[in-house]
Amino acid sequence: MLKNIGTAILIFCLTALSAGAAFAADGASNDDLLRARELSKSVNAFAFDLYKEIAKEEKGSIFFSPLSISMALALAYEGATGETREEMKKVLHYNDNIGTRFKAYIEMVNKVPKESGKLYVANGIWADWSVTLLSNYVIKIKRDYGSEVKKLDFRKRAHVASVINKWIEDKTRGKIKGIVDERSEMSWAMSIINAVYFQAFWMEPFPEINTRKKTFYCTPTMTEQVDMMYSQKTISYSETDDFQAISLPYKNWRYSMVVVLPREHQKLGKLENNISDIEFRKILASFKEYRVNVYLPKFRTEKAYPLKKQLMKLGLKQAFKRGANFNYIGTASNGGLYIDEVLHKSVIETTETHTKATAVTEVRLGVVLSPGKTTDIKEFRADHPFLYLIIDNVARTILFIGRYVDN
Numbered sequence: 001m002l003k004n005i006g007t008a009i010l011i012f013c014l015t016a017l018s019a020g021a022a023f024a025a026d027g028a029s030n031d032d033l034l035r036a037r038e039l040s041k042s043v044n045a046f047a048f049d050l051y052k053e054i055a056k057e058e059k060g061s062i063f064f065s066p067l068s069i070s071m072a073l074a075l076a077y078e079g080a081t082g083e084t085r086e087e088m089k090k091v092l093h094y095n096d097n098i099g100t101r102f103k104a105y106i107e108m109v110n111k112v113p114k115e116s117g118k119l120y121v122a123n124g125i126w127a128d129w130s131v132t133l134l135s136n137y138v139i140k141i142k143r144d145y146g147s148e149v150k151k152l153d154f155r156k157r158a159h160v161a162s163v164i165n166k167w168i169e170d171k172t173r174g175k176i177k178g179i180v181d182e183r184s185e186m187s188w189a190m191s192i193i194n195a196v197y198f199q200a201f202w203m204e205p206f207p208e209i210n211t212r213k214k215t216f217y218c219t220p221t222m223t224e225q226v227d228m229m230y231s232q233k234t235i236s237y238s239e240t241d242d243f244q245a246i247s248l249p250y251k252n253w254r255y256s257m258v259v260v261l262p263r264e265h266q267k268l269g270k271l272e273n274n275i276s277d278i279e280f281r282k283i284l285a286s287f288k289e290y291r292v293n294v295y296l297p298k299f300r301t302e303k304a305y306p307l308k309k310q311l312m313k314l315g316l317k318q319a320f321k322r323g324a325n326f327n328y329i330g331t332a333s334n335g336g337l338y339i340d341e342v343l344h345k346s347v348i349e350t351t352e353t354h355t356k357a358t359a360v361t362e363v364r365l366g367v368v369l370s371p372g373k374t375t376d377i378k379e380f381r382a383d384h385p386f387l388y389l390i391i392d393n394v395a396r397t398i399l400f401i402g403r404y405v406d407n
Helices: 005-016 030-057 066-077 084-090 097-112 133-143 157-171 265-274 308-313
Strands: 062-064 118-128 131-133 146-150 188-201 212-217 221-241 243-249 257-261 288-296 301-305 330-332 336-352 354-368 373-381 384-393 397-402
Touching: 030 062, 030 066, 030 097, 030 265, 030 308, 062 066, 062 301, 062 336, 066 084, 066 097, 066 118, 066 133, 066 188, 066 221, 066 336, 066 354, 066 397, 097 118, 097 133, 097 243, 118 131, 118 133, 118 157, 131 133, 133 146, 146 308, 188 336, 188 397, 221 373, 243 288, 243 373, 257 265, 265 384, 301 308, 301 397, 308 336, 330 336, 336 397, 354 397
Parallel strands: 118 146, 288 373
Antiparallel strands: 062 397, 118 188, 131 330, 188 354, 212 221, 221 243, 221 288, 243 257, 257 384, 301 336, 336 354, 384 397
């Protein structure tokens, strides 16, 4: 049964309420909707792959945006050829014409009414003056990804850090101050950056008067006091012998947070090991509308990950080698390009009224010299570690995924 837990999450993502035609009024064409849903298959499969790799070493809370990481790497993929391109395509689960999928998704979210939530996506590329970018590459990433493209003198470390970090701070509404350290050696010659910012208000807020200090079991033997929110809600709910799952919708149902709670604390590891987007589909039909007593911690999580090791374990190796082939991006005066590191920062804040989440991914390219309803009332008490995902119910895309263990 535990194998089905992973199934529960993605199934919920795929059916996510009654999204379908009801959201077509947001202005998206049928073609854009189909392309965006094709994109979700790539992003969601990659989300679970990467989550499992991070969970193998991360003992505390986890939080990242698979959408941000996938999109940042897509800008590098658009300039890759040969074995490098094929390997990236496989690991990232890209389909053909991935750029048109991202373009369709960006255009879709730009048309979502602000009262349904704010989701902003931004891309930027900064290259050293020694790098000559091919015009076809620049045209494509501007057209499909809306990316900015600028040149800087990477020898001036403080200036480069200031420019890029200011851009990041602006795009994340001040939630992430930056990702580039001016004291670093800055051995790379090109930075590809994606920023994702999300804010939405709950369909039904948690009354602040109900929030109480409660015990949260970080492990079976370690506890801490947390601000536990409480509300009785009519929401989508599912349960098995191994887990409970709920969906907490934001206003107008466009986005939601899916929370999956193991019945027992020690089963979280098994849940993570077996999570997948394939078995997930078997459980969706079991979600029904119930009255549920929901207890959920009020929390803030901030995480930072260098992802080179995890991506290489997933099979993305050629892109990190000195012999990588990114010839469709352009050339450097002193050699070819390869991915030096992939950095990711993310922050989530969940309160009685809303959720704010933001993430930034930087792909650093180095240069190498050429070589149904019921009256039953359920109880969902998230007082031990759980998984959660923020979902775009229309495109069926996982925007953020995380594990809450402690503050």
